[in-house]
Amino acid sequence: MTVDRTTESRAVAPARVRPLRVATASFIGTAIEWYDYFIYGLAAAIVFGPLFFPSVSPAAGTLASFATYSVGFLARPVGGIVMGHFGDRVGRKSMLVISLLTMGLATVGIGLLPTYATIGVWAPVLLVVLRFVQGIGVGGEWGGAVLMAVEHAPERRKAFYGSFPQMGVPGGLILANLVFLALTASLSDEAFLSWGWRVPFLASAVMVIAGLVIRLTVSESPDFERVKREKAELRMPFVTVLREHWREVGLSAGAFIGINALGYVFMAYLLAYSTSVLELSRDLILTFTLVASVVWLAVIPWAAALTDRHGRRPVLLTGSIGLVGCAALLFPVVDTAEPVLVLAALLVTALFMGVVYGPIAELFSGLFKAEVRYSGASLGYQLGSILGGGIAPTVATGLYTQWSSSTPITLYLVGVTLVSLVSVLLVTRRLR
Structure with missing residues (x-):
């Protein structure tokens, strides 16, 4: 079942809709949450192996640290289901505040966590628990942020405004890479391994407070207000999604698997692979990833604007075909260990990731009616995340x-x- 949202949008008083303000707030809040999520991936590639799994070989330690990385993805559907349920019944805005608090508390907790040398096996156990809590927070984040942006947007600009929270992903990655680059450039390896790695996690507290202030100033989604006004809330929206929209959930998850798997290899695994296998400079790869992330961020709104103008199908198909080519060529090019070629491979991958990632938010929200949209979009996205990025770094390391x-x-x-x-x-x- 697909949804025509024209009638929904006409029911909203235009004076109440401030799409740019809401979209910008969604971008800022989402960037903060994904910063929290990505610093874990960078730390998993650099320090979690020796600090939390010191009794195994370096390769096994990297595998173990990426396994804890994947735990966060297993929690994401839990966050998506729970916050999707209340987002469809109580409101989008309140769930975004809760998701940001959940993520922030877990991230700061990781920054305060004793290592294996201090508390033994409890260190990796607590790391896994806090990573699970992170997953719950980010699992509820995406659906709410996207719907706030899309549901406030005018009918002909929904893909463009829906791309703002999508830009939060490379935005958070850029911020995480900048922080790690600054620390690794200013600290010795010993100091970074001893205490420096904690700084990005603890700094999250300040950013979360700023994000909460911003999110509390935006108005509730007009589509959800219409649902409340018409008393159309469903008692169990998640059950309705599974019963009536399972095809849409499956297709949206499948559409997201590829970009998510390639994206997390690009964002997390390549750092560990390039430094440990190819013996390239850690700062070099962090810098290349940073530059490629800027390209990714810039392409997202451009591709979304093209979608509003020309339709979903040509843009998404072009991007998806490009991602297949990137998947085939990324590692053969990176294996040359030539810095110029490595950078070129990352830039082209980032380009096609942006082409797909920009319009996919509007695609997902367009598959579900407002009464179940938070639950349906979140479930499809998070299932795709588990089957894609959730296992990709672990699978790549294992292979x-x-x-x-x-x-x-x-x-x-x-x-x-x-x-x-x-x-x-x-x-x-x-x-x-």
Whole structure:
């Protein structure tokens, strides 16, 4: 079942809709939450192995740290289901405040966590628990932020305004990389391993407070206000989604698997692979990732604006085909260990990631009616996240550990991006 939101939008008084302000607030809050999430991935690639899993080999330590990284993805559907339920019944705005608080408290907790040398096995156990709580927070974040932006937007600009919270992902990655670059440049390896790695986690407290102030100033979604006014809330929106919209959930999850898997290999695993296997400079790869993330961020609103003008199908299909090519070529190019080629590979990957990621928020929200939109969009997105980025760094690490070659990683990435290409073909056909 697909949804025409024109009638919903006409029911909203235009004077009450301030799409740019809401979209900007969504971008800022989302960037803060994803900063929290990404500093974990960077720390997993750099320090969590020796600090929390010191009794195993370096390769096994990296694998173990990325396994804890994946735990956060297992929690994301829990956050999506719980906050999606209350977001469809109580409101989008309140869930965004709760998700930001949840993420911030867990992130600061990681920054205060004793290591294995201090409390033994409880250190990795508590790390896993806090990572799970992070996953719950970010699991409820995406659906609310996207819907606030899309549901406040005028009908012909929904993809563009929906891209603002999407920009929060590379925005958070850029911020995380800048913080890590500043610390690694100013501290010795010993100081960074001893205490410096904690600074990005503890600094989250200040940013979360700023994000809460911003989020509390925006108005509730007009589409949700219409639902409340018409007393159309459902008792169990999640059950309705599973019963009536399971095809949309499956297709949206499939459409997201490829970009999410490639994206998390790009954002997290390549740092560990480039430094430990290819022996490239850590600061060099962090800088390259930072530059590529700027390209990713810039392409997102451009691709979304093209979607508003030309439609979802041509933009998403172009981006999805490009991602298959990137999946096939990324590691063969990176394996040359030539800095110029490595940077080129990351830039091209970032370009096509932006083409897909920009319009996908509006695509997901367009699949579900307002009464179940938070639950449906969140569930599809988070299932795609688990099957994509949730396991990608762990799978990539395991494949290289087993085969001592990046070729199996390439085959894996090509496979998941092909799944997404087929899903995009099917889902855009349903929405025409």
